[in-house]
Amino acid sequence: MTALIGLGTYLPPREVTNAELAARFDTSDEWITARTGIRTRRWADPGTATGDLAVAAGERALKSAGLGPGDVDAVVLATTTPDHPCPATAPDVAARLGLGHVAAYDIAAVCSGFLYALAVGHGQIAAGQARRVLVIGAETYSTILDPADRTTGVIFGDGAGAVVLAAEPETGRPGALLGVDLGSDGALRDLIRIPAGGSRLPARDGAAADRYFTMQGTKVFQQAVVRMGDSATALLERIGWRRDEVDHLVGHQANVRILAALARYLKIPAERAVVNLDRVGNTSAASIPLALADAAAQGRFAVGDRVLMTAFGGGLTWASAAITWPDIHPC
Amino acid sequence: MDTNLAGLERRILEQMHEQFDLPAGTAADTPFEVLDFDSLVLVELGLVLKSAFGVEVEDDELKAAGSASGVAALLASRGVTV
Numbered sequence: 001m002t003a004l005i006g007l008g009t010y011l012p013p014r015e016v017t018n019a020e021l022a023a024r025f026d027t028s029d030e031w032i033t034a035r036t037g038i039r040t041r042r043w044a045d046p047g048t049a050t051g052d053l054a055v056a057a058g059e060r061a062l063k064s065a066g067l068g069p070g071d072v073d074a075v076v077l078a079t080t081t082p083d084h085p086c087p088a089t090a091p092d093v094a095a096r097l098g099l100g101h102v103a104a105y106d107i108a109a110v111c112s113g114f115l116y117a118l119a120v121g122h123g124q125i126a127a128g129q130a131r132r133v134l135v136i137g138a139e140t141y142s143t144i145l146d147p148a149d150r151t152t153g154v155i156f157g158d159g160a161g162a163v164v165l166a167a168e169p170e171t172g173r174p175g176a177l178l179g180v181d182l183g184s185d186g187a188l189r190d191l192i193r194i195p196a197g198g199s200r201l202p203a204r205d206g207a208a209a210d211r212y213f214t215m216q217g218t219k220v221f222q223q224a225v226v227r228m229g230d231s232a233t234a235l236l237e238r239i240g241w242r243r244d245e246v247d248h249l250v251g252h253q254a255n256v257r258i259l260a261a262l263a264r265y266l267k268i269p270a271e272r273a274v275v276n277l278d279r280v281g282n283t284s285a286a287s288i289p290l291a292l293a294d295a296a297a298q299g300r301f302a303v304g305d306r307v308l309m310t311a312f313g314g315g316l317t318w319a320s321a322a323i324t325w326p327d328i329h330p331c
Numbered sequence: 332m333d334t335n336l337a338g339l340e341r342r343i344l345e346q347m348h349e350q351f352d353l354p355a356g357t358a359a360d361t362p363f364e365v366l367d368f369d370s371l372v373l374v375e376l377g378l379v380l381k382s383a384f385g386v387e388v389e390d391d392e393l394k395a396a397g398s399a400s401g402v403a404a405l406l407a408s409r410g411v412t413v
Binding site: 035225257264 | 350369370371374375377378379381382390
């Protein structure tokens with residue numbers, strides 16, 4: 001068994017309101033709110049990179065878990081916005097956290113990244129390769145948004161969230177990771193992407209616009225609800241939870257209308273859905289841990305509550321995971 | 332109108348009332364444009380229809396259908412019965 005024993009998050013200080021973006025993109029606060037549910041989001045200041053946010057969240061997760069730098073065996077960092085295309089950001093994060101020469105690697109699964117990283121961290125523990133793994137989702141999407149694209153420009157925000165996973169001998173203890181479901185569909189690779197900067201279209205050969213993040217919103221909306229819905233349903237069946245037994249639905253915070261449609265698709269009461277994207281926007285791989293921390297801070301979670309997490313992202317990728325809420329103090 | 336089509340219209344309108352904030356007097360033949368359904372609303376409607384009837388309908392097909400009546404005819408043509 002694996003259990004979640006600590007949770008830490010970090011949001012950069014600069015708040016960017018709809019009013020500011022409405023002026024920039026020739027739209028309105030009403031349009032942005034009606035279309036997405038987002039009112040404000042955080043953007044990192046120039047010079048702040050994803051690794052900085054990851055270190056801050058990682059430090060807080062370790063503090064939440066009551067651990068020192070020598071207590072962690074691996075760092076898994078989910079991100080679409082690494083500090084550099086090469087090397088991965090995780091080794092630098094591990095070094096800056098003083099963790100020593102532990103295994104450290106990035107996971108690239110776009111908005112599904114955190115749950116993919118959770119699955120992989122759990123796998124390392126289950127295989128006996130690690131006793132404790134620091135799993136981080138961190139993003140600075142503000143660095144890859146097309147300044148001319150209203151559809152992505154109003155949606156994405158920066159931030160980071162981290163958890164500590166630990167080997168847990170007892171089954172049934174609060175905090176246990178009860179199951180994961182991962183999936184992909186590469187046929188729809190073009191729905192969410194940054195075209196240039198890789199080997200398919202090297203940066204030198206791409207047009208300037210190809211270096212930015214793009215998304216086909218309407219098709220993504222439909223795919224997101226169905227893939228998250230079907231993945232979460234499969235996981236519920238596997239772990240033996242009925243829909244009415246899910247205390248909290250923590251969906252990837254992409255769009256409040258997606259979250260509402262997802263709750264409806266899953267036949268889970270809408271009030272059980274955790275929503276914090278109104279204040280942080282879509283933070284991609286940081287979305288799930290930020291939502292968990294926000295709900296915990298509001299006192300929504302009781303120890304032992306059944307928490308169903310599900311995410312969807314570029315690839316396409318999707319992932320679901322289920323835990324019972326642990327007895328922790330998020331930082 | 333045959334009973335299946337009438338039944339489908341009624342159920343589709345019910346689902347629309349449940350999911351969306353429809354103005355008073357919305358009828359089965361009220362055009363989606365009049366209801367101000369944007370592209371995301373059509374996607375949401377497609378998802379509602381998938382849950383209710385088990386049928387896959389794309390948002391551009393719904394746009395072409397244009398109203399609850401049009402959607403009922405589309406579903407009936409796909410063999411959906413109520």
